[in-house]
Amino acid sequence: MSTNSANGEANSSLLGRLRSPFEGPNTIGESRGFWVGFLVAVAALVVYPVFGDGSQLSLFMILALLGLSLSLVWGYSGVLSFGQVVFFGIGAYTFGVVSINFATPGGITAAVVAGIVGGGVSAAILGYFMFYGGVRDVYVTIITLVSTIVMHTFMAQTAGSEWAIGEAALGGFNGMPDIPLLTLGVEGASYQFIYNPFPMRIIGIGAFEISPFYYLVLVLLVGTYLALRVLVNSDYGRVMVAIREDEDRTEMFGYNVTRVKFIVFTLGGALAGLSGVLYAARNVYIDPTVFSLLFATLPVIWVSIGGRKSLLGAAVATLAVEYLRISMAGELALVLLGTLLLVTILVLPDGVVPWVHQRIVTARIGPGEDNGPNVPETSSEVSD
C-alpha cells in the first residue's frame, strides 16, 4: 500500500502508517486536510444534540447506513439493487418479532443480532438465486425491484390474527407497534438506549438532555464508514471495483466474479439489516411503508446525488437529502426533490461530492494534474 502517499507525505510516520489502510484510489480524501476536516465534522456531530434536534439527526444517520450499503453494492461492485429496503425491512421486522417475544435485555440484544443476520441471510438467498443463476446487469435491478413489491404486497395483507409469530402480530398496514426499548447487555448488566436521556448542564448554555441512542448511532455510522473504507481499499475492494468496471475481463483474470458479488451483496444486506434494526428501535414501530416503491428508490436517490462511487458522498447526501425532504414539508417538496434528482443526474452524473472533491484538488495542484496516477482514465481504456 505504498502508493497511497499521493502528496508525497512521509509514509513512515506514525500518522501515515495509521492512515494508510483507510486510503487508496477507491475513496476520496487522502490528504491531511481531509482527515482534519473529517475529525471536525465528527466533532460537530458529537456536539450537535446540544444545539439541535438530535432525535431527527439520529434517524438520518440510520438511513445513512442504508445509503452506505447501497454504495457498497452498487457504487463499488456495480450491482444496482432496489432491494436494499427489503433487507432493511426484514432486519426491522426480525428485530421487532424477536424482541417482542423475548422482552428481556438479553433477548433484545439477541434480537439486534437476529435482525442483522436476517438482513444478511435474506440477501444471501436472493443473491445466490440471482448471481449463481447467471442473472446480470439490469435484470438484477428488476428482480430486486420485484422483490420489494412482493414484500410490500405480502406485508400489507398480514392484518389478520393468523399472521402472528409468537406474541408478535405483524399487523398488516397498521404495522407492528410496541417494540421493546432498545437495551443492550444481559440481565443485571444492561443499558437502555432509547428514552433514557441523561441530563447535562453546561455553563452558558443551560440544562439539556442528550440521548444515548444518538451516540450509539453516531459510533456505528462512523465505524461503518471507516470499516468500509478499509474494505474498498483492500485487495478485495480492488477486485470489487474491477468487477464494476468490466465483469468479463475480471473473470478472465481468474477471479471468481460470482462469489465476490454474492459476498458483497450479502454484506450489503447485513448492513441494511443493521440500519433496519436501528430504524425499528428508534421509532419503536415498523410498518410496510418501508417496502413501498418510494422508500425503495430513496437509497438510489441519495447515492446518485452524493456520488455512487464515493462512500462519503452516499453518507453526506443521505443526511442532506433527508434534511431537505423533511424541512420542505408541503406540496412542493416532492417536486423539488424530483427536480434536484433530475438536474444532478443530468449535469453531474458522478454525483456532487466527487465533483466538489475534483474542484478542491484542481484548485490545489492546478489543472492538468487532477487525475493522479492512481486514478485510471476511463476514456483511455481500450474498447472491446
Place this chain on the structure above:
Amino acid sequence: MVNGINLALQFLDSFAFIVLAAAGLAIIFGIMGVINLAHGEFILIGAYTTTLAATQLGLPLVVAMVVGGVVTGVFGIITERVIISGAWPNWVSQRTLGRDVIEPLYDRLADSMVATFGLSLILTQGARIRFGNSIDQISTPFGAISYGSFSYSTYRIVLAGVSIGLLVATYYLFTRTDFGMRARATIQDKETAQAMGVNTDRMYMLTFGIGSALAGLTGALFAPVISMQPTLGDQFLVEAFVAVVVGGPSVVLGTALSGGVLGAILAVFSNLYGTFIGRIALLVAALIALRFLPEGITGFIEQVQKRRQESE
C-alpha cells in the same frame, strides 16, 4: 362450463392489461436502452387528458382517447429532447457556455432510471397539486354481457381486441415499413446507420415519441375503468416491467408472449385463490422465469434456434 368462460374472460382481461401496460415501455427499453421509470406517469397523462377532454370539452370518447395518445406522444418527444438526449439544453449551452451540459442517457440504464424517477416524482406531485387527489371519471361504455348468473363488462373484451390490434400495428410498423427498418438499424449499429444516411437523432426522438404515445393510449383506454388518482400509473408499472423483462430482447413478440404466459398465470391463480395470490403468483413466476431464462423468452427462443442451426 361457466367457470371455463370466467377463466377465459379473465385471461383476456389479464392479457390486455399486461400487453397494454408493457407496450410503450418495451419499445423505449428494448430499442433505446432507456429504463423509463416515469412510464406510469406517461400513462397518467394519457388517462387524465382523455378524461378531461371528455368531461370538460365534451369530446366523444374515441376522439378524447386519440387526443390522450397524441398529447402524451408530444410530451414524450419534449421529454426526449430535454432530458433523454439533452438536445435542447445542449443547444442553449453551446451558445452560452460553448459546451454540452448533458450527455445523452441512451444505454445508461441506471442513470436513465434515476433521471426518469425524478421526472415521475415531479409529474405525480404536479398532478396532485393541479387536480387534487382525484378527478371525475368517465362512465364505462358499452354496458355488460351476461351469461348464466354472471355478467361481464363488454368494454373489457373490447380492450383485449384493441391490445391485439396494437401489437399487430406495432409489429407492422417496426418490421414492414421504411421507418421501422431505419429505427432497427439505429438500434443495431448506430454508426453504420448514420453512415448509410439515417438520421439517428431523429429516429431516437420519434421512437421515444411512439413509445410515449402508446403509454398515453394505454392510459386513455383504461381511463373509464380505473379510478383517476395521481398515483394511477403505479399499478401498471410492475406488470409492465415484469412483462418487458420476461419478454426479452425481441420487443413486440416478447411482449405478446410474456403477456400470454403471465396473463394465463394471473388469470388461473386469481380465479382459484383471489387477486392477491394471483398478483404474488405473477411476481414469483417472473422471478423464476428470470432465474432460468436470464435473456427472457425471446432470448431463449433465439438460443434454441442458434443451437439447432449449429447442429445441422
